[in-house]
Amino acid sequence: xxxxxxxxxxxxxxxxxxxxxxxxxxxxxxxxxxxxxxxxxxxxxxxxxxxxxxxxxxxxxxxxxxxxxxxxxxxxxxxxxxxxxxxxxxxxxxxxxxxxxxxxxxxxxxxxxxxxxxxxxxxxxxxxxxxxxxxxxxxxxxxxxxxxxxxxxxxxxxxxxxxxxxxxxxxxxxxxxxxxxxxxxxxxxxxxxxxxxx
Amino acid sequence: xxxxxxxxxxxxxxxxxxxxxxxxxxxxxxxxxxxxxxxxxxxxxxxxxxxxxxxxxxxxxxxxxxxxxxxxxxxxxxxxxxxxxxxxxxxxxxxxxxxxxxxxxxxxxxxxxxxxxxxxxxxxxxxxxxxxxxxxxxxxxxxxxxxxxxxxxxxxxxxxxxxxxxxxxxxxxxxxxxxxxxxxxxxxxxxxxxxxxxxx
Numbered sequence: 001x002x003x004x005x006x007x008x009x010x011x012x013x014x015x016x017x018x019x020x021x022x023x024x025x026x027x028x029x030x031x032x033x034x035x036x037x038x039x040x041x042x043x044x045x046x047x048x049x050x051x052x053x054x055x056x057x058x059x060x061x062x063x064x065x066x067x068x069x070x071x072x073x074x075x076x077x078x079x080x081x082x083x084x085x086x087x088x089x090x091x092x093x094x095x096x097x098x099x100x101x102x103x104x105x106x107x108x109x110x111x112x113x114x115x116x117x118x119x120x121x122x123x124x125x126x127x128x129x130x131x132x133x134x135x136x137x138x139x140x141x142x143x144x145x146x147x148x149x150x151x152x153x154x155x156x157x158x159x160x161x162x163x164x165x166x167x168x169x170x171x172x173x174x175x176x177x178x179x180x181x182x183x184x185x186x187x188x189x190x191x192x193x194x195x196x197x198x
Numbered sequence: 199x200x201x202x203x204x205x206x207x208x209x210x211x212x213x214x215x216x217x218x219x220x221x222x223x224x225x226x227x228x229x230x231x232x233x234x235x236x237x238x239x240x241x242x243x244x245x246x247x248x249x250x251x252x253x254x255x256x257x258x259x260x261x262x263x264x265x266x267x268x269x270x271x272x273x274x275x276x277x278x279x280x281x282x283x284x285x286x287x288x289x290x291x292x293x294x295x296x297x298x299x300x301x302x303x304x305x306x307x308x309x310x311x312x313x314x315x316x317x318x319x320x321x322x323x324x325x326x327x328x329x330x331x332x333x334x335x336x337x338x339x340x341x342x343x344x345x346x347x348x349x350x351x352x353x354x355x356x357x358x359x360x361x362x363x364x365x366x367x368x369x370x371x372x373x374x375x376x377x378x379x380x381x382x383x384x385x386x387x388x389x390x391x392x393x394x395x396x397x398x
Contacts, residue, residue: 028264031386035344036375040382059336060317062343066223066309067230067268074310075317086314094302097265098272102298104263105273108255116394121262123393125351126364127385128261130371132348137376139341147334156335157342165346165353172227175339182335190327190334 010047012080016088019077022046023092028100031124034069034093036131039138048076051142063175069093147189148182156182205247205282207293212300215278219271219304226309230268233305237274248277268305275301348372363398 013019026041027034035058042048049057061071070093077089111117143153160178163169205211218240222233234257241247256277260270279297283290320329352368355361371385392398 027266029383030266031262031264034266037382044379055337055341056333059333059340060320061313062229062340063227063336064309064313064316065225065227066306066313067226067266069266070230070268070306070310071313071317074314075321078314078318079321083314086310090306090310093266094269097263098269098298098302101260101263101265101269101273102276102295105256105259105276108259119393119396120390121258121393122364123367123389123391123398124262124386125389126355126367126393126398127371127389129348129351130368131375131382131385132351133345133368133372134375136341136345136348137372139344143338143341146337147330148338153338157338160339160342161346161349164343165349171229171232171343175227175343178339179336182337182339183332184335186331186335187327190331 009049009053012048013046013085016077016081016084019081019085020088020092023073023077023089024096027093027097030069030097031128036128036135038069038072039135042076051139052145055139055142063179146186148186149189152182152185201246202249202281203246204284205245205278207279207282207296212296215275215297216300216304219301220308223305223308224312226305230266230271230305234270237271241274241278248274248281252277252281269302271305272298272302275299367392367398 013022022041026037029041030037039054043051043054057072057075058068061068061075064071070090073089073093074086077085077087079085081088143150143157146153148156156178160174163174163178164171205215222236225236226233238253242250242253253274256273257270260267260273263269275297276294277297278301279293279295280286280290282297283293320332323329348368352365355364367389371389374380374385375382
């Protein structure tokens with residue numbers, strides 16, 4: 001189903017403190033971007049979101065201005081504990097990684113040109129690319145219940161991948177254009193009396 | 199350090215930096231990294247507060263470190279402050295930390311307020327057809343963008359003779375993450391070790 005309530009979520013955070021600690025823990029594991037870890041921690045381990053909910057929230061976080069994972073953390077925190085939850089999740093996402101990054105920046109000048117450091121950066125970059133690809137592969141299953149149907153989903157996904165991944169068109173053009181098509185088609189498919197057809 | 203005219207750490211200059219980041223916050227659709235080209239134009243080309251190598255190092259470092267990518271903006275603020283304070287020493291680091299605070303709060307406040315308000319509204323009206331259609335219609339697109347991001351990270355390494363091992367590492371990582379529950383930090387560690395050892 002596409003309807004969603006708190007009751008659909010298998011588990012939920014116990015407190016703002018739990019939110020802060022959970023987001024601190026996952027932010028500190030997120031090398032080269034946090035999204036793969038968010039999916040692993042919040043969907044698979046803590047089960048605060050179902051895969052379909054995660055994909056929907058991610059879609060909203062992506063179209064809003066601002067850093068995506070920061071938006072996502074605020075949405076999840078805000079849903080459970082209002083603005084205090086949003087701030088707790090936001091602080092968890094940023095505070096500890098900022099301290100780590102400033103320490104790294106202070107140390108960086110001494111090792112920047114060392115071949116070992118360069119090589120390690122190169123290897124970690126390849127791994128983070130793999131993490132992101134696997135996250136995408138896992139979330140594909142969540143599209144099975146999308147009201148647009150599989151063909152339309154596949155067509156939109158291929159169009160988005162080709163225009164951004166191969167043609168390198170700017171996101172500011174691709175996202176509104178394809179988003180309008182998807183929104184319109186889903187709106188048509190969700191018209192009253194048609195929902196079971198999906 | 200050639201070609202840099204360090205910022206005069208006046209209220210007007212900090213205010214201008216703060217205002218520029220406030221503005222960019224609302225333009226950062228699709229992720230924080232999308233404002234990098236404009237920050238480069240503002241900090242390196244227009245004001246020359248930091249140099250090209252400092253700009254690139256800030257991006258690379260924040261990509262390699264844990265945490266959200268948006269923190270590269272804080273590192274740029276740090277560099278602006280460090281340069282303004284003479285590069286090193288207590289005074290330079292105080293200005294650097296001020297730069298972190300100025301840039302990070304400015305890049306976060308407008309987008310966070312907007313996102314919080316808009317998503318609260320959407321959640322309260324989540325049964326509406328327009329809201330449900332919006333989320334469902336965008337789901338396959340953002341999924342494809344995710345895969346495109348992974349693709350772009352590895353596609354910059356485009357010399358088969360030199361980079362075949364790197365591609366193999368990416369493919370193996372993707373397979374392991376997809377099919378197993380192995381902790382992601384093990385994979386990051388394996389990537390760092392195999393890179394440092396020169397295997398990829």
